Amino acid sequence: MEQPERKRNYSRKREAILGAVRSTTCHPTAEWVYRTLKPDYPDLSLGTVYRNLTQFKNDGVIASLGTVGGQERYDGNVMPHTHFVCSVCHAVLDVPGDFVSSRQVEETASRMGLRIDSSDVMLRGVCGKCLKKQK
Amino acid sequence: MEQPERKRNYSRKREAILGAVRSTTCHPTAEWVYRTLKPDYPDLSLGTVYRNLTQFKNDGVIASLGTVGGQERYDGNVMPHTHFVCSVCHAVLDVPGDFVSSRQVEETASRMGLRIDSSDVMLRGVCGKCLKKQK
DNA sequence: CTCCGTGCAAATACTTTGCAAAGCG
DNA sequence: CGCTTTGCAAAGTATTTGCACGGAG
Numbered sequence: 001m002e003q004p005e006r007k008r009n010y011s012r013k014r015e016a017i018l019g020a021v022r023s024t025t026c027h028p029t030a031e032w033v034y035r036t037l038k039p040d041y042p043d044l045s046l047g048t049v050y051r052n053l054t055q056f057k058n059d060g061v062i063a064s065l066g067t068v069g070g071q072e073r074y075d076g077n078v079m080p081h082t083h084f085v086c087s088v089c090h091a092v093l094d095v096p097g098d099f100v101s102s103r104q105v106e107e108t109a110s111r112m113g114l115r116i117d118s119s120d121v122m123l124r125g126v127c128g129k130c131l132k133k134q135k
Numbered sequence: 136m137e138q139p140e141r142k143r144n145y146s147r148k149r150e151a152i153l154g155a156v157r158s159t160t161c162h163p164t165a166e167w168v169y170r171t172l173k174p175d176y177p178d179l180s181l182g183t184v185y186r187n188l189t190q191f192k193n194d195g196v197i198a199s200l201g202t203v204g205g206q207e208r209y210d211g212n213v214m215p216h217t218h219f220v221c222s223v224c225h226a227v228l229d230v231p232g233d234f235v236s237s238r239q240v241e242e243t244a245s246r247m248g249l250r251i252d253s254s255d256v257m258l259r260g261v262c263g264k265c266l267k268k269q270k
Numbered sequence: 271c272t273c274c275g276t277g278c279a280a281a282t283a284c285t286t287t288g289c290a291a292a293g294c295g
Numbered sequence: 296c297g298c299t300t301t302g303c304a305a306a307g308t309a310t311t312t313g314c315a316c317g318g319a320g
Contacts, residue, residue, distance in 0.1 A: 008274080009274050011319085031309085047310090051311085067202040072310085119234075119257070120259070131248075144295075144298080144300065165285080205283070205284070
């Protein structure tokens with residue numbers, strides 16, 4: 001079941017990619033990371049960004065929010081928390097507060113005979129900025 | 136802001152597509168709908184399935200759970216409810232019970248100055264079937 | 271020297287779209 | 296008939312992968 005645990009060399013670009021994701025709360029896409037780092041790393045390639053993000057995700061170093069508007073969104077904050085997605089501009093915002101009770105989750109797991117590793121709450125609607133524009 | 140409201144003709148295939156999504160609790164993909172109906176509608180095309188599912192979704196006749204394992208999953212049950220996704224086989228199961236309090240959602244909306252239209256809870260883990268296989 | 275990491279481009283996988291033909295009202 | 300729906304194939308978009316080369320240990 002366990003992976004053979006690959007050796008991992010140091011890489012300046014990998015560090016930069018991780019740094020970029022951690023430096024923002026905008027829940028970036030691979031494309032965003034690429035465009036952000038490109039000026040400082042002119043020979044960075046999009047493939048490398050994808051490869052590293054996937055690796056970080058598998059290692060649990062960053063989290064994925066799933067796909068929003070066709071693109072996967074990442075999050076440097078691994079602590080589980082709630083997200084709000086604007087259906088107009090696809091912005092993703094952090095929402096403070098716990099929305100699900102762990103008691104209820106545990107109860108569900110045992111009742112249905114499955115293992116629950118995480119619970120994500122996704123709120124959908126229109127963000128303040130887009131509400132203004134619409135009026 | 137409102138769409139001009141298009142006229143809609145009857146179509147046997149469209150009805151079949153809606154029926155297929157409503158007939159199952161497996162939260163199907165476009166591909167699944169296509170393969171299910173193909174025997175009875177030999178000249179059905181995948182593009183038509185996609186076009187109609189998108190339309191149903193926009194009309195609020197069916198719901199989308201977002202992308203799981205690279206494919207969009209639909210749900211004929213429009214009533215908001217909780218889902219569990221198996222990270223091994225990508226099965227999606229319905230989970231009975233309310234996980235978020237509407238009071239908390241409303242409070243969040245007003246505090247953050249945004250409009251919240253829906254709240255989805257997604258539980259992730261391993262389903263009973265896959266747990267057995269793994270042991 | 272021996273693997274690991276990367277650029278680049280080609281390959282995938284899913285979904286959308288243009289267009290001409292067939293269907294509903 | 297006029298407008299809608301569809302099949303088909305081509306185009307699009309986001310992501311993954313093969314390979315040869317430069318880099319870390």
